[in-house]
Amino acid sequence: MSDTTAALLTTADGRPLKAAxxxxxxxxxRKAFFLVAPLLLFIVLTFIVPIGQMLQRSVYHDGFAKAAPQLGAWFSANPEGTAPDEAAYAALAADLKQMKADKTAGEAGTRINYTVPGTRSLFTGAARGADKLEPPYKEALLADxxxxxxxxxxxxxRNAASPWTTDFYLIATDRARTADGGTEAVPENERIYLWLFGKTFVMSGLITFICLLLAFxxxxxxxxxxxxxxxLLMILVLLPFWTSLLVRTTSWIVLLQGQGVVNNILVALGFVSEDGRLDMIYNQTGTIIVMTHILLPFMVLPLYSVMRTIKPTYARAARSLGATSWTTFRRIYLPQTLPGIGAGSLLVFILAVGYYITPALVGGADGQLISNMIDFHMDKSNWSLAAALSGMLLAGVLLLYWLYDRLVGIDKLKLG
Amino acid sequence: MALPVYADPLERLWYYTYHVLCTAIFIFLIAPIIIVIPLSFNAEPYFTFTQKMLTLDPEGYSLRWYDLLLTFGMVAPDAARDSAWWSDVWQNASWVKAAKNSVIIGFWSTIVATTLGTLAALGLARSEMPFRRIIMAVLISPMIVPIIIIATGLFFFYSNPCAIVGTECGRLTSTYTGVVLAHATLGIPFVIITVTATLIGFDQSLARAAASLGASPQRTFFKIVLPLILPGVVSGALFAFVTSFDEVVAVLFIAGPEQQTIPRQMWNGIREAISPAILSVATILVIISIALLATVELLRRRSERIRGVTPH
Structure with a gap:
């Protein structure tokens, strides 16, 4: 249809049809959007803004910048690499005196302490004696x-003089600054965070794999x-899904602890001796067993909904053409279940990576995951470091979530 | 899945192995939930079956841990059990207080999540909805983002919620409102998922028929749409309630001593001194979850029946 004829079509009240x-x-x-708008606003306020604010802390820390304005001025007047002269030490001394008056030396020292461990006392100590400092300040401070x-x-x-910083991401990736302004990996025995991220991913992968083996x-x-x-049997899968997490964790503690039901049965049956009771809880094994149990329904449900749609006729055709049952399974059935395997594995992995409750309760010393490390730093008020670790974990989870949406589609998520 | 007649001995062996394997996995799923029930009646403070329990001796069983749930935290637990004693239970017993908090917080967060979630699901189900995919992804994300990240975010945000507009106002930490809002956020993905699933089977021509017969949009919604999607809305609400009822990490970070919930109380119990009283709470919660699961299953079947969807 050409444009001229389209323009001739009008509604009953004479408006062009196209415009109407x-x-x-x-x-x-607009109507559809107005229905969603209240919830969207709610989620922005109670979810996106709080997380955004928290992440801002991972690149912003004004503990030192606020307490040392004069030194900050000296740093911005002199380019990187300038050796600190008498003016720099004078600025430092003036700031230390102010820190003593404002009682901010601890905060400032804490900020420097993140990048050069063991320096907090340097600031608190110097601030305590700041009033006695006399020019020349360089000698006075060095003598101190x-x-x-x-x-x-x-x-x-210099790095802390600006509140905006990448220091916390450096710490969270086990790197430190060198004196010449570059960065280097910290000594091997101090690398904890990347190792913990790696461990979290490996354990989540293992749990996902066990879930797949059991769910299939x-x-x-x-x-x-x-x-x-x-x-009827589905109820056995859904009941754990509906049962409180803490209840399930408690039950596993009862089952697996040293004097617990499983150990008692094993001892009674003579499989292990009274002294050789197995350590199955408050360690990595405990975390894996309990998380597998908790996440198993998330694997069964997507697998089940895909397997329901697979017609038995293909398998029968394969068998009638002479394939063995193993070949039929491997070449015909398994490929058809792949969408379910993908959906279930991704979902279980995403949920496992961010797990907190179970490792905290039954993980003991070696079963802790990255979420527990975030909690540890929150507890110690290392908020910026906790935020940097959160930022990295969040980036990983969002990447997986995006992948899930691309491969499976969020609207395919089903709950029972 | 019956064994085909042409199966060879190896296949027969595999067939039986497979069924034994499946039984074992089902036991793995369900045993931890069932085991707490008999143990909660243990007369001794142990977490394992005593000799008396195994021989079904009545002396091996007692209700002492259920009794402890009522008396723990009371002012005068040993007083005569008259109306004053019961009012003491209602006012002071720690677990009863926690239960009251859980119900209050669960109720209000469910109301918020269900109302906003259902409205949004109705919008998302429309074909005209702009940016449908990305908005859906944002609304489901509270289920995906690790709870520790949400909880730390809320911890900072609640200490001064007005910071986003550059002013100071009251805190939301240690308030009921704060916990309710957090739990509503966590429950919303479940409402969206269940209501959207119900709307996929919804025949839009029914709404159009109502409109063409002169019903206002409001009347169409309440008389036609809502009754048809109600099973989905109620299941979504139940999911939201369970999410709140089971949530502990946000409570740990943002709630004060006044907002202690059942999971919070259990957390203390597990971390500090695990006592069999925890098992009696667990038993009560298991019974509640069986009831909720039964309700949701009935609703699902009803929803399929009234929409004429045959079970897949």
Missing amino acids: LAAAQARAR DAKWGDPLIWTAM PIAHLLATLPMARAN
């Missing part, structure tokens, strides 16, 4: 503590049973 249609569609879009001449501390102070047979059984019996 566009207006009606815009109205429908030779550490004041350390270029590493001056680099740290029962999802297959449920999918091939008659509907009435499948629904």
Whole structure:
């Protein structure tokens, strides 16, 4: 249809049809959006803004910048690499005196302490004696503590003089600044965060794999049973899903602890001796067992819904053409379950990576994950470091979430 | 899945192994939930079956841990059990207080999550909805983002919520409002998912028919749409309630001593001195979850029936 004939079509009240249609569609879009708008606003206020504010702390810390304005001025007047002269030490001394008056030396020292461990006392100590400092300040301060001449501390102070910083991400990736302004990996025995991230990913992967191994047979059984019996057995999958997390964790503690039910049965049956009771809880094993149990329904449900749709005719055709049952499973059945495997594995992995409650309660010393490390730093008021670790964890989870949306689609999420 | 007639001996062996395997996995799923029930009646302060329990000796069983749930935290637990004693329970017993808090917080967060979530699901189900995919992703994300990140975010935000507009106002930490808002946020994805799933099977021509017969949009919603999607809305509400009822991390970070909930109380119990009283709480919670699961299953079947959807 050409444009001229389209322009001739009008509505009953004489408006061009094209314009009337566009207006009606815009109205429908607005209406749909207005229905969603209240919730969107709610989520922005109670979810996105709080997380955004928290993440800001990972790149913003004004503990030192606020307490040392004069030194900050000296740093901005002199380019990086300038050796601290008498003017710099005078600015430092003036700031230390002010810190003593405002009682901010602890906060400032804490900020430097993040990048050069063991320096908090340097600031609190110097501030305590700041009133006695006399020019020339360089000699006075160096006489007080030779550490004041350390270029590493001056680099740290220069970096901390601006409240905006990448220091916390450096710490969270096990790197430190060198005196010449570059960065380097910290000594091997101090690398904890990347190692913990790695461990979290490996453990989540292992849990996902065990979940898949356990979920596959029962999802297959449920999918091939008659509907009435499948629904009955489905209750056994859904009941754990609806039962409180803390209840399930408590039950596992009861089952697995040293004097618990499982150990008692093993001792009674003679599989282990009275002294050889197994350590199955308050360690990594405990975390894996309990998390597998908690996340298993999230694997069974997507697998089941995919397996339900697989027609048995393909498998029968394969068998009638002479394939063995193993070949039929491997070449015909398994490929058709891949969407379910993908959906379930991604979901379980995403949920496992951010797990907090179970490792905190049954993880003991070696079963802790990255979430527990975030909690540890929150507890110690290392808020910026906790925020940097959160930022990295969040980035990983969002990437997986995006992948899930691309591969599976969020609207395919089902709950029972 | 019956064994085909042409199965060879190896396949027969695998068939039986497979069924034993499946039974074992089902036991793994359900045993930890069932085991707490008999243990909660233990007469001794142990977490394992005593000799007397195994021989079904009545002396091995007691209700002492259930009794402790009522008396723990009371002013005068040993007084005569008259109306004053019961009012003492209602006012002071720690677990009763925690239960009251859980119900209050659960109720209000469910109301908020269900109302906002249902409205949004109705908008998202419309084909005209702009940016549908990204908005859906944002609304589901509270379920995906690790709870520790949400809780730390709220911890800072609640200490001065007005910071976003550059002013100071009251705190939301240690308030009921704060916990309710946090739990509503966590419950919203579940409402969106269940209501959207119900709306997929909803026949839009029914709403159009009502409109063409002269019903106002409000009347169409309350008389036609809502009754048809109600099972989905109620399941979503139940999910939201359970989410709040089971939530502990946000409570740990933002609630004060006045907002102690049942999971918070259990957390203390597990971390500090685990006593069999925890098992009696667990038993009560298991019974509640069985009731909720049954309700949701009934609703799902009803929803499929009234919408004419045959079970898949």
